[in-house]
Amino acid sequence: MSITVAVDAMGGDVGLKVTVPASIQFLSQHSDVNLILVGDAVAIEAMLKASNAPLERIRVQHAAEVVGMDEAPQLALKNKKDSSMRVAINQVKDGAAQAAVSAGNTGALMATARFVLKTLPGIDRPAIAKMMPNMKGTSCVLDLGANVDCTPEQLLQFGIMGAELVAALGLKANPSVGLLNIGSEDIKGNQTAKLAGELLKDSGLNYYGNVEGNDIYKGTVDVVVTDGFTGNVALKTSEGLAHMIAAFLREEFTRSWWTRLCALAAMPVLKRFKARTDSRRYNGASLLGLRGIVVKSHGGTDALGFRFALEQAYEEARSDVIGHIADRVARHIDNLKRPDTVETH
Amino acid sequence: MSITVAVDAMGGDVGLKVTVPASIQFLSQHSDVNLILVGDAVAIEAMLKASNAPLERIRVQHAAEVVGMDEAPQLALKNKKDSSMRVAINQVKDGAAQAAVSAGNTGALMATARFVLKTLPGIDRPAIAKMMPNMKGTSCVLDLGANVDCTPEQLLQFGIMGAELVAALGLKANPSVGLLNIGSEDIKGNQTAKLAGELLKDSGLNYYGNVEGNDIYKGTVDVVVTDGFTGNVALKTSEGLAHMIAAFLREEFTRSWWTRLCALAAMPVLKRFKARTDSRRYNGASLLGLRGIVVKSHGGTDALGFRFALEQAYEEARSDVIGHIADRVARHIDNLKRPDTVETH
Numbered sequence: 302m303s304i305t306v307a308v309d310a311m312g313g314d315v316g317l318k319v320t321v322p323a324s325i326q327f328l329s330q331h332s333d334v335n336l337i338l339v340g341d342a343v344a345i346e347a348m349l350k351a352s353n354a355p356l357e358r359i360r361v362q363h364a365a366e367v368v369g370m371d372e373a374p375q376l377a378l379k380n381k382k383d384s385s386m387r388v389a390i391n392q393v394k395d396g397a398a399q400a401a402v403s404a405g406n407t408g409a410l411m412a413t414a415r416f417v418l419k420t421l422p423g424i425d426r427p428a429i430a431k432m433m434p435n436m437k438g439t440s441c442v443l444d445l446g447a448n449v450d451c452t453p454e455q456l457l458q459f460g461i462m463g464a465e466l467v468a469a470l471g472l473k474a475n476p477s478v479g480l481l482n483i484g485s486e487d488i489k490g491n492q493t494a495k496l497a498g499e500l501l502k503d504s505g506l507n508y509y510g511n512v513e514g515n516d517i518y519k520g521t522v523d524v525v526v527t528d529g530f531t532g533n534v535a536l537k538t539s540e541g542l543a544h545m546i547a548a549f550l551r552e553e554f555t556r557s558w559w560t561r562l563c564a565l566a567a568m569p570v571l572k573r574f575k576a577r578t579d580s581r582r583y584n585g586a587s588l589l590g591l592r593g594i595v596v597k598s599h600g601g602t603d604a605l606g607f608r609f610a611l612e613q614a615y616e617e618a619r620s621d622v623i624g625h626i627a628d629r630v631a632r633h634i635d636n637l638k639r640p641d642t643v644e645t646h
Numbered sequence: 647m648s649i650t651v652a653v654d655a656m657g658g659d660v661g662l663k664v665t666v667p668a669s670i671q672f673l674s675q676h677s678d679v680n681l682i683l684v685g686d687a688v689a690i691e692a693m694l695k696a697s698n699a700p701l702e703r704i705r706v707q708h709a710a711e712v713v714g715m716d717e718a719p720q721l722a723l724k725n726k727k728d729s730s731m732r733v734a735i736n737q738v739k740d741g742a743a744q745a746a747v748s749a750g751n752t753g754a755l756m757a758t759a760r761f762v763l764k765t766l767p768g769i770d771r772p773a774i775a776k777m778m779p780n781m782k783g784t785s786c787v788l789d790l791g792a793n794v795d796c797t798p799e800q801l802l803q804f805g806i807m808g809a810e811l812v813a814a815l816g817l818k819a820n821p822s823v824g825l826l827n828i829g830s831e832d833i834k835g836n837q838t839a840k841l842a843g844e845l846l847k848d849s850g851l852n853y854y855g856n857v858e859g860n861d862i863y864k865g866t867v868d869v870v871v872t873d874g875f876t877g878n879v880a881l882k883t884s885e886g887l888a889h890m891i892a893a894f895l896r897e898e899f900t901r902s903w904w905t906r907l908c909a910l911a912a913m914p915v916l917k918r919f920k921a922r923t924d925s926r927r928y929n930g931a932s933l934l935g936l937r938g939i940v941v942k943s944h945g946g947t948d949a950l951g952f953r954f955a956l957e958q959a960y961e962e963a964r965s966d967v968i969g970h971i972a973d974r975v976a977r978h979i980d981n982l983k984r985p986d987t988v989e990t991h
Binding site: 434435436446449450481483491492513514515516517518519527529530531533534535536537538539540541542543544545546548549550553554556560563564566567568569570571573574577578 | 779780781791794836858859860874875880882883884886888889893895898899905908909913916
């Protein structure tokens with residue numbers, strides 16, 4: 302079965318010059334993929350003609366508008382019905398594509414995706430999920446910023462969706478789920494975390510219990526559940542720290558001709574280290590909980606990074622993540638509603 | 647004027663073997679310091695005798711009990727009135743010392759310090775504050791875990807205390823203060839953050855506005871204000887990521903005899919890099935908002951790390967941080983209560 306991915310070709314800080322080359326490279330790596338490139342048709346076609354792209358597997362879909370990176374989500378939703386972002390998501394809704402990828406404005410993408418595709422039955426609000434590297438491999442962390450305040454029930458939904466994503470991608474059969482908190486004892490944390498912990502414990506998921514910030518990178522669990530405020534701070538703090546450490550390393554190796562010589566000697570090792578910690582390899586966050594696959598690429602990434610976001614969308618479509626999540630959520634809703642836990646007074 | 651610091655010699659994962667050598671080294675670096683070493687007097691005196699410590703500047707204060715690292719704070723407070731932690735804090739209360747330092751159980755230390763020393767007028771609850779490295783120098787981040795749920799007023803108090811700490815330590819005359827949030831626009835974030843932002847804006851502090859997680863390490867502001875839940879996750883996530891990056895770097899350089907040779911060539915640079923990112927150099931978190939200086943050392947640190955915690959206590963005592971905070975809080979309370987903002991109905 303072939304997979305069709307709709308690409309918001311205009312999204313991101315750079316737009317076409319990143320998305321089109323990434324799309325062409327991506328096609329060359331997967332013979333079972335077709336792409337719909339959405340945006341300024343004239344510009345896209347000009348770029349395709351100048352390339353050696355497999356044109357038989359590309360369809361260009363014109364969209365006259367572009368959502369600005371700082372545009373208010375609700376205004377974009379209301380006023381830009383012919384934006385490349387929206388038209389790309391429409392392809393998923395209409396069944397023309399199995400997934401949409403955009404490097405555009407996160408808020409607008411979330412609002413548009415939610416409006417166009419709707420959430421799955423049993424899911425209150427979609428979450429932003431990302432596979433993040435750790436000492437043992439990768440783990441799924443969610444929510445990374447879509448939902449500032451979360452109810453315990455929403456945190457349970459995140460746990461279910463994250464576990465299903467990890468399982469569907471074939472990374473783990475029965476993924477362990479941890480709740481991000483500030484202490485390993487159940488008594489710690491705020492009220493929402495306490496109640497969410499109880500729900501997760503009774504959920505039938507492979508629930509580990511509370512985890513702390515350092516557990517994200519230790520790889521203690523396969524899925525880290527958190528509200529969007531805390532998750533976003535953890536993600537951005539990580540980006541900032543990684544950037545600082547890289548800058549310090551560069552500074553030390555370029556301090557003098559002597560340290561530059563040291564760097565030269567260590568170059569093969571430093572290159573491997575750099576490749577291993579390259580954030581572009583982990584680009585592509587999933588908007589989970591929708592009735593279709595939508596992947597958000599980092600707005601400032603390059604063609605390599607964007608290609609990894611396409612890869613994420615492809616893997617999710619191939620493994621039918623949405624079907625798996627829908628099934629599991631349906632099962633869990635029944636669990637949560639079983640008679641002996643319903644208060645009847 | 648000489649400074650006396652009371653040391654909980656039994657606290658931490660290791661106890662005496664870390665605290666006593668660190669104390670002796672610390673004394674050798676500051677001729678104006680006296681120490682009160684609190685704990686098992688026989689064991690401490692034996693260690694001192696076997697060393698070349700300046701005994702005329704050390705007083706050993708016996709304490710028969712030790713608070714366990716996992717002991718419930720309220721139980722420790724109730725049952726261990728002769729713990730090394732409590733007796734050390736008593737030295738500050740009694741005026742025998744200007745500061746207390748402990749590597750013990752954070753929760754117990756906070757509960758005991760709060761009970762014994764009380765909070766300053768105008769401060770609801772103390773916060774854990776830490777000077778953290780960034781691209782430009784250091785910034786103060788608080789709260790790092792003492793207060794899970796915070797009111798907007800508490801966040802304002804944190805801002806005031808953090809700014810006063812940075813100013814008193816002589817790092818910046820009018821420190822900029824940022825509120826940790828998930829977007830740079832005022833409209834983002836949860837309700838508490840929104841209200842806290844308004845209070846900070848009207849506070850007379852050098853308020854920058856919202857900052858995101860990456861700004862902590864960018865050095866965008868001198869003081870980063872956050873609730874204890876988010877702050878703790880940011881801190882622990884940073885610890886986890888730093889640990890993972892260090893592990894990856896080590897793995898790459900020890901992969902084969904060839905990479906080990908590369909490491910050897912790059913050793914002077916790698917050493918400098920390691921020293922620069924050494925977390926022990928930033929050890930020592932301040933329990934701010936109390937009527938006395940209490941510094942918490944990381945429980946698992948070594949003598950070098952513990953020495954930096956002693957250094958933090960010394961600097962705070964020397965610069966009269968408590969006096970400065972008390973003054974500023976008093977001024978701000980008046981500001982907050984000025985007639986035209988008081989609702990009179």
